[in-house]
Amino acid sequence: MHATETLNEADRLMVVCNSCRYCEGLCAVFPAMEMRRAFTSGDLRYFANLCHGCGACYDDCQFSPPHEFNVNVPKVMAQLRLESYAHYAWPGACAGLFQRNGLVIALIAALSVAVFIAGFVAWSDPGALFAVHTGPGAFYRLMPHNTMVAIFGAAFLYACIAIVMGLRAFWRDGGEAAGRDFAQAGHETATLKYLDGGGAGCRDSDTKAPDNRRLYHHLTFYGFLLCFASTSVATLYHYLLGMQAPYAWTDLPVVLGTLGGIGLLIGPVGLLAEKGKRDPLTQDSSLWGMDVAFLAMLFLTSLTGLALLGLRSTPAMGLLLAIHLGVVFGLFVTMPYGKFVHGLYRYAALARYSRERRTQTD
Template identity: 40%
Template sequence: MSQADPIEEADRVLRICAACMYCDGLCPVFPAIDGKHGFDLADLNYLSNLCHNCQGCWHDCQYAPPHAFAVNLPATLADLRQRSYADYLWPPLLGRAFRASGIVVPAIVVLAMSVTFATVLITASPAQLFSADSSEGAFYRVLPWPAMAGIAGATLLWAVATLTLATVQYWRAIAPRASAGEIMRALPPALRDIVTLRHLGGGGPGCHDEGDRTSHRRRILHHLTAGGFLLSALSTVAAAAYHHLLGIAAPYPIISLPVMLGLVGGVALTAGSAGLLRLEYIADRQPSNRREARLNVAFLLLLGLVAVSGLAVLAFRSTPAMGLLLVGHLGLVFGMFAALPFTKALHAPFRAAALLRAAIDKQQAAARRDADAG
């Protein structure tokens, strides 16, 4: 694949695919290019995020290397995806930071952990870090609740605002001409595709996670990871309800809603991220994009560290190790929130927007066919 001009390369490859259409039915990318003879930047950014990287087209393509056409659609679209994440972050300084995410993300996480540790030393007794304390309110004697909630709230708000703004910018670039009614009718099928991850099925048999072999492992592991993250977030919400509505301070009993949600979520998140890391390790390198692979690994490692550190706090909260483990876990959580805009996390809202566009296009095409038939 040409490295000099990835946009021209993507247009070249997609023109070949649109003329061939042998892979029609594998994923939503091919219906989206059917009948097209050229692709502008908005089209390319849309199609690159509509691709789920199942790599079915790579294994089915008759023009893949060593053919002279050298069509490598998965790697081509993966390259464009990374560029789209950086291009739609605002202000542009954030886009430049995303391009240097290999340095920026670790730096943010280390800074967040340092700030957390420094806050503990300023606001609490250092001896609390090495004391066994499992009584009610023990966590807040390590890091006071106002500091804990303040840092978590600020970093989470930053992440949500930045990701939302980038997604709005992206949607404005790829949005089709559609009425409010058309958008509302397209929402249910788009949400079905987003929630079920059905396009990770590669047209039915699954993704090519290990050479020619197909499986649904990546789809299952994505569900585990996303579900674990959601349950962990619900655990935090439940803990806030216990604290503010019931007047009960952490740590909570094992048989309590916050702990059970956190335990199941932490195990699922650990298993999902570890499984996806293994798939990255055994993946075929030829149809892969190195930068996307590095982004995947970095994000999965960060998720895994957050999950494992949270489980460690739960396992050792009655021992003298609780204080240091809690500070480490909270620092990782704060760091993850602050670093989210520079990680692979952007793929989730961008892909959701692309799937909404695909659902709208599909409904409009069906309406035109009905009108022609009538």
């Protein structure tokens, strides 16, 4: 017996699947399962994070509902993934943030935006918020650069620490890997190798519409990385080259940010649309809050960033800057307590899987 109903159900399913093994060619979950005859709670959470939720195993399963064996691996693994995020969350007191996660993140984001607007009103010169500011250092007339660095540096640092602590707890549940496993996992993460049902595509039902989740996820993921690169390059511009934001449209930080921003507009919308197209039986709609909240935060980060870029020489700049910074701050502080962590746990699970597979065949 495990500590939760979801773990018990996942265990029941893995016993069924391990007796069948027809899905072993679809993804990493089933080969990992086959290396065991019994499953610890840590094993099950590891499987849940290996699962990309593609759904191919559900369409292929002769025991899926309405069959009495009621085998629904994508749904139960999604439930267990969420449970695992809460289980490994740091500090433990924050585990509850994964409950009603959509509401939690919406509230934090709204509060964050409100505080930034209020802060701008309170601390900048009267009238400065709605004045036109242009030229190098324009943003810093509303919020001193050092203050911005201090606030975002602290938020980012906190997010990093909390995420690393969560990963550490996950890893202590049986993770082991060498350098090449991390490289292998990196490759599988970057290509979303397991989001394609073993090569036949995720969707194997009669639905004719193509499943473009991989494309939209790439747009989102690489869009996010480009935006991160944009910020990093801008930091180098500031400290190494002494060039202050805002930068010209043709400067590298703006180019990277614009490209990334476009990805972060299309990707999340596409992922949300694909979500709506999926077989509702493979989904637990009560988990949607977390997914939608994260997609919305990414979308808003991009939207407010691009709006700021477009309107930075108008009187709207001040308010847009406050909103954009509020959204980004909200994104940073909620990263350890939302869907963002899925990528890191999945990456760690893939590294663990790479080693298990390697040592099994050695």
